[in-house]
Amino acid sequence: xxxxxxxxxxxxxxxxxxxxxxxxxxxxxxxxxxxxxxxxxxxxxxxxxxxxxxxxxxxxxxxxxxxxxxxxxxxxxxxxxxxxxxxxxxxxxxxxxxxxxxxxxxxxxxxxxxxxxxxxxxxxxxxxxxxxxxxxxxxxxxxxxxxxxxxxxxxxxxxxxxxxxxxxxxxxxxxxxxxxxxxxxxxxxxxxxxxxxxxxxxxxxxxxxxxxxxxxxxxxxxxxxxxxx
Ligand code: APR
Numbered sequence: 696x697x698x699x700x701x702x703x704x705x706x707x708x709x710x711x712x713x714x715x716x717x718x719x720x721x722x723x724x725x726x727x728x729x730x731x732x733x734x735x736x737x738x739x740x741x742x743x744x745x746x747x748x749x750x751x752x753x754x755x756x757x758x759x760x761x762x763x764x765x766x767x768x769x770x771x772x773x774x775x776x777x778x779x780x781x782x783x784x785x786x787x788x789x790x791x792x793x794x795x796x797x798x799x800x801x802x803x804x805x806x807x808x809x810x811x812x813x814x815x816x817x818x819x820x821x822x823x824x825x826x827x828x829x830x831x832x833x834x835x836x837x838x839x840x841x842x843x844x845x846x847x848x849x850x851x852x853x854x855x856x857x858x859x860x861x862x863x864x865x866x867x868x869x870x871x872x873x874x875x876x877x878x879x880x881x882x883x884x885x886x887x888x889x890x891x892x893x894x895x896x897x898x899x900x901x902x903x904x905x906x907x908x909x910x911x912x913x914x915x916x917x918x919x920x921x922x923x924x
Contacts, residue, residue, distance in 0.1 A: 697861025699774065700853075701767060702878055703782045703789070706867020706893060707911045711758040713751075713786055717869050718894075732842050741824045741837075748838040749821045751785075752804045756820065760792035763866065763915035768793035770919045779856055781849070783868060783875050785840050800847040800875065806839030815839055847874065860887040864918070867892070867911050870899030879903060892918065 705715035716722045730736045731747040760768075771778040771794050779796045780789050785804040789797045802808075807818035809828035816829055818838065826836035841847050857863070863882030870876045879889055879902045891903040892914040900906050907914040 697777065698856060698859045699770075699778045699862045699864070700856050700860045700878075700882060700887075701778070701780045702863070702865045702868060702875060703767075703780060703784060704866070704868025704875070705784060706869075707763050707915070708758070708761075708784055708786055708788055709867065709894075710761045710763070710910060710912045711786075711788055713755060713758055713788075715867075717871065728843060733844055734842055735844075737837060737842070744838070745821075745823045748804065748840065752818065752838075753820055755786040755788075755804050758786065758788065760788045761912050763911035764788050764792035764794070766916040766919040770922060771796060773923055781853055781856070781875075781878070783872070798849040798852060800841070800849055800853065802838075802840035802848065804838065804840065807836045808839040809833070810835040810837050850874070853878070854881070857881040857887075858885050860885050863887045863889045865889075865891045865893075865899075865903070866915060867894075868897070869893075870897040890918070 709715050714722050726747060731744050737744045767780060780794055781798045781800060782789055783801050785802055787805055805818055807816050807822060809831060811833050812828060812831040814828055814830035822836050825834050827834050828836055857878055860882045863879060865879060876899055879899055882889055889903045890905040891900055892907045892911060894910060895908060907918060
């Protein structure tokens with residue numbers, strides 16, 4: 696089959712009850728990015744930022760993988776040597792669905808990061824400015840998520856995967872945030888076939904060979920069925 700790289704965004708978790716960012720009534724309609732998703736916002740008001748991620752962490756822990764997550768886990772189970780999910784999502788629904796080859800390029804809600812010593816550990820459901828780092832014991836715990844202006848994780852691994860991709864799929868992402876929005880062009884440059892799955896056309900739909908429009912819980916299982924023949 697050749698290398699398969701699957702990029703996912705908030706839309707794949709929408710039917711698990713987790714809000715997307717830019718859809719009507721989405722997270723960025725309720726919160727200012729500058730306040731809750733930048734290092735500057737965190738420095739200005741860490742309590743506000745902790746409240747925002749505590750609420751999302753508790754909601755994500757209560758959510759369950761949906762048919763789209765499960766279908767991708769099945770695809771990986773059938774072709775485990777070639778399937779990799781690169782997700783912008785900070786929920787852990789891909790792993791809970793049974794996928795193993797998952798690169799969380801924007802970090803994890805379930806993780807905590809020490810702002811001073813860089814130690815990482817499993818976050819308690821709720822954190823605040825007093826939450827101590829278990830390694831250096833200083834009160835410097837922050838959510839282990841990548842904020843705007845910070846460098847996403849795994850960029851070298853992702854570039855290497857895209858360079859040898861035979862098939863690139865983007866699921867539930869609006870194509871408005873870089874570097875992820877540019878992955879389709881990197882995959883095309885490597886000669887990959889490209890398919891987009893989204894509830895509605897996106898900012899980058901014109902760059903894909905094929906666009907499947909509809910809820911992910913319908914389009915993804917059907918696409919995987921087709922792949923598995
Ligand atoms: N099924 C399929 N697609 C869906 C569904 C659904 N049920 N619901 C929404 N979508 C689509 C929307 O049409 C939209 O194209 O998912 C996309 C969600 O877009 P965004 O809210 O912009 O989320 P995403 O692309 O993941 O955002 C990228 O931006 O805010 C930052 O770091 C954050 O990782 C995030 C990044």
